[in-house]
Amino acid sequence: MRLTTNAPITAVAEELPFFLNDRIVLLLGPDESLQDDLRETANRFYHNTVEYWRDWVRHLAIPFEWQEAVIRAAIALKLNEFEDTGAIIAAMTTSIPEAPNTVRNWDYRYCWLRDAYFVLNTLNRLGQTTTLEHYLGYLLSVTANAHHHELQPVYGIDGRADLTERTFDTLSGYRGMGPVRVGNQAFVQRQNDVYGAAILAVAHAFSTSACGVAVTLHSSNNSNRWVSAPWRSTTSPMPDFGNYATISACTPFRRSCVGRRVTVWRTSLPVWGEPNGPPIGTTTPLPSKT
Template structure:
């Protein structure tokens, strides 16, 4: 049965998910939001007529192991057969500096090496196109096979038998084979030597990248893996960071909460930029900030939508794909995301909070100036206009619109940060204006979002329900953590939204019924709230419990079943990995306290 116990590889152009038996179950070409060349994650089955996968079978398979090469995005799978034979498969996508720039080709490299015994293998390479609707046209030569789709041509270059691959014939593995799936171009040189060079350079790249990270003293391996994964969810060409590499992994079994997450949500920007800043990943952060600023600058009349394509496109019209049955057959499979058309007013604060770094971080090559501030002011104007207007909220409710407290708080944050930026630029009158507007919104939120009967802030103005975003009120500076109202709100969330070790985002019914699984990042928010309340030991204990629910590679999806611990939702989830990073940095002892 399919699971999310998958490794992730990538290079900032494309990515792939690989299962414990070395099957490539998901990979989109020619970029992270493209048509999946491999899509068996959403269509299980390897029969004669099935396709959409890349499998290296070990005949009479008995056992498998899988690991990353330390501090890299290079995945190694070891397969053992029943007769004592053993092979090792190394999967990666090349990424390294060449000719003064990053070389990140449209290429997947698989190296197969005999470790011992007389292993017999079979290579089954069956790409798909048009979201699993058909197989590409194939042509071949003496050392390559071409796969021709309506929009793309990829070429497999190999030193393995072309006949064995085309006819999927088992054969004995003598030494080492290379499979290079990439652009329809001739490989310059022996494919094995090219692969060895790519492997060495890619290993060096990732180790140098991780060497420059600022990591906490504790949980170093966990943070490094999360940071690499965050980097793999980055589309280098524009700087966009996707929410996840997949589409339509359901949030819970048979829930139909199946969404396409291969896009960039503006609300993620505040948390992602904070994580990158704390890690010292300034180039990635700067590139991402450029994407955010460009999207904001291009917003018509200052109006932002919640989510954009990785190329900045606005229209993400949502469609259901009939050709893929879905994860474990739990459709529908969707491409596009209709949330782009929703009103979610928190995006104004998210964009401005992220952009604030441009004005204050002296490491960045292009500091913010008055011209950029004026562009951000148009977003602030919208925040003032919309803060008390109904919207779908950060949980993207599709069937109802209300005035959400978190949206209003983020609109306040937009004004608050604009005042800080204006001060930084020496614009005293502008600073006073934005400060006054923020104070007015702040007073209104305190009056309308506080429920005296519940002794808590609530999720909507005049409402009585809770949601996990209220944990962030101190995080964004709206209220002090030692304010009795915040303390009481955290206590209310503990009482109502905490199920076992996990915090649900909310518990009331929505368009699809009551949520069954916990939204993972909310539990990291709760751990951070415990630290802010001076309950650090409790926060550390919770954090250790959360780490235990990661898969074998230290990776997290979007949701988790609080009873079984099984992960659900799109994978690997940027929000969850960023939550891990931010919590680890807050909870760890300092380096100067460690010895």
């Protein structure tokens, strides 16, 4: 990586304050010499970025009230999409502590299937279906490579399953509050409602006529192989870690989470049940107690 700038190099390199009497440019990019004028390049990048987001927002179904807040929130969600594969990361940060002087500073630069569904649901309600199409391609790739057709709660942006966590003792961390982490050990957890999140994401392809991947999903043998997994997880006695683990992912502390089983059961019926079954959002009787 190379930083090209018209600011005083010494001040930047040594992190020293300096008097600012003109507009400066800091351009971070590949370790290559800049061929064009720095200011002209920066201005072109800036205007291209502004135009891209204006064009993207122009196609949103924005409500009359709270337009500015909705636009800013939608852009923030869109920024978490990795367009090359369709993955949607939880956050663009790692090793920022949840509270001062704690070790709860995880690496969130990965795709949690549950969190991704919430992003898709929000953007889909705003009429933005491109993100949905990209993500469904990512989801199909992930499920095709799922070990024993079982889904993990989180995957890499490239679809890789192994997210073994590492710490770097040579880095002090945010305001000296380490450790600095790369990877997330949550990938070894069993979280049964991940199937519900996956199915709800797929359901949008069937209910949104603007989505161009519904036919592919409907005819995919891939989805048929793992779609029965939610039913196994609802009846399996194996407990899971719950929605949000508060302790180490390696600690063998699991519970039987009723909420997760209800999520899986409820979300499976509208998509994969009877053709005339109840659509999402309607009231369905709960199964009898056994």
